[in-house]
Structure formats: C-alpha cells, structure tokens
Amino acid sequence: EPEVTQTPSHQVTQMGQEVILRCVPISNHLYFYWYRQILGQKVEFLVSFYNNEISEKSEIFDDQFSVERPDGSNFTLKIRSTKLEDSAMYFCASSILADNEQFFGPGTRLTVL
Amino acid sequence: GNSVTQMEGPVTLSEEAFLTINCTYTATGYPSLFWYVQYPGEGLQLLLKATKADDKGSNKGFEATYRKETTSFHLEKGSVQVSDSAVYFCALSSGNTGNQFYFGTGTSLTVIP
Numbered sequence: 001e002p003e004v005t006q007t008p009s010h011q012v013t014q015m016g017q018e019v020i021l022r023c024v025p026i027s028n029h030l031y032f033y034w035y036r037q038i039l040g041q042k043v044e045f046l047v048s049f050y051n052n053e054i055s056e057k058s059e060i061f062d063d064q065f066s067v068e069r070p071d072g073s074n075f076t077l078k079i080r081s082t083k084l085e086d087s088a089m090y091f092c093a094s095s096i097l098a099d100n101e102q103f104f105g106p107g108t109r110l111t112v113l
Numbered sequence: 114g115n116s117v118t119q120m121e122g123p124v125t126l127s128e129e130a131f132l133t134i135n136c137t138y139t140a141t142g143y144p145s146l147f148w149y150v151q152y153p154g155e156g157l158q159l160l161l162k163a164t165k166a167d168d169k170g171s172n173k174g175f176e177a178t179y180r181k182e183t184t185s186f187h188l189e190k191g192s193v194q195v196s197d198s199a200v201y202f203c204a205l206s207s208g209n210t211g212n213q214f215y216f217g218t219g220t221s222l223t224v225i226p
Contacts, residue, residue: 101147102214104156
C-alpha cells in the first residue's frame with residue numbers, strides 16, 4: 001500500500017541553524033501539507049501546497065519557513081534559523097484532491113537545543 | 114472560524130468495554146469530519162470519515178455519526194481490544210482551496226486486559 005515517507009525520523013540541531021525536513025508524498029497525489037505537533041498540544045496546520053505554489057498557510061508559517069518541491073517526488077520544509085520553540089513533531093501529508101482525506105507520514109521529531 | 118474540541122484524556126478501559134470519545138466542532142460552511150488514530154511511534158492514520166450531515170463513518174468496529182444539529186462527531190466502539198490502545202484525533206477539513214485540517218488535542222486510550 002502506498003504511503004507517505006519522511007526523513008529523518010529524528011533531527012537534533014542547534015538554535016539558529018537551518019534544517020530541511022524531507023517528505024515523499026504518495027505518487028499520484030496532487031496536494032501536499034505540513035503540520036506540526038508540539039509535545040502535548042494539538043496538531044497544527046502549517047502550509048498546503050498545490051501546483052508548485054502555496055495554497056494556504058497559517059500564522060505559524062512565517063518568513064523563517066519555506067517549502068519546496070525540488071523534483072517530482074520530494075516535498076521539503078525548510079526552517080531558516082531554528083528557535084527553541086520550533087521543537088516539535090513535523091508531519092507531512094498528501095491528498096489526491098483538495099477535499100479528500102489526507103495521508104500522513106510517520107513524522108520527523110525536531111529537537112532544537 | 115473552524116475548531117475542534119475533543120474529550121480530554123487519558124482514557125483507560127478494560128478489554129471488551131464500550132468506548133465513547135466525544136468530539137464537537139465549530140465550522141463555517143459544510144466541513145468533512147474525520148477520526149485519525151496514532152499508534153505509538155507511528156504517524157496519523159485515517160480511521161473513518163463522514164462528508165455530510167447524518168453520514169456514519171465506520172471502520173474496524175469504530176463508528177461516528179456526523180450530527181449537524183449538535184455539531185458533534187463522537188467516536189464509539191462496542192468492545193475495545195488491547196490493540197486499540199492509541200491516541201485518537203478528531204479533525205475537520207475546511208473544504209477551501211487550501212484544505213486545511215483542524216485537529217482536536219487528541220485522546221489517549223489505553224485498554225488493559
């Protein structure tokens with residue numbers, strides 16, 4: 001069964017460093033998403049992406065964040081200069097159409113020291 | 114705006130007990146509703162969904178009915194198993210172009226033999 005994959009599973013970084021989280025969505029899906037879950041809190045929407053551009057973003061997704069689909073398979077989330085409060089689990093998701101269920105990857109746990 | 118309020122956990126039940134996890138929502142428009150499950154160390158998996166009022170979603174013995182009059186989507190299972198131990202998330206989709214999902218805080222369920 002096709003699935004969304006994410007790498008790495010755990011990333012540890014120093015405050016101020018740049019990180020890139022990688023995702024491979026399901027191959028025939030057209031819509032891509034990033035969410036994050038701070039420990040003990042809700043899963044929060046960050047951004048949605050369709051047709052090589054951002055469809056929607058939340059207030060969390062400020063200038064420190066960017067997304068890219070560098071080739072036909074990968075979907076990346078970059079945090080330019082990490083802060084302590086960026087420590088969270090980051091989930092990538094994809095869907096075939098805009099109003100379909102989203103399929104989630106296993107997540108990348110980001111720890112900022 | 115859109116939001117989901119979910120029953121606080123954790124919930125501990127004996128095997129074969131009846132499960133209810135309450136979920137209510139606030140939404141503009143006509144959202145689709147979902148229950149996702151997260152097993153330890155894994156990503157979010159779709160458990161069931163309902164796309165319009167009075168629809169019942171069901172899967173693996175779990176059920177939830179989309180109740181517009183009470184803005185609820187409570188999750189139920191008649192007889193839980195140890196393997197059902199996980200965190201359960203209620204979610205709604207905005208249905209707009211970005212298809213942002215709004216999640217509840219999650220309810221941790223532990224089923225003891």
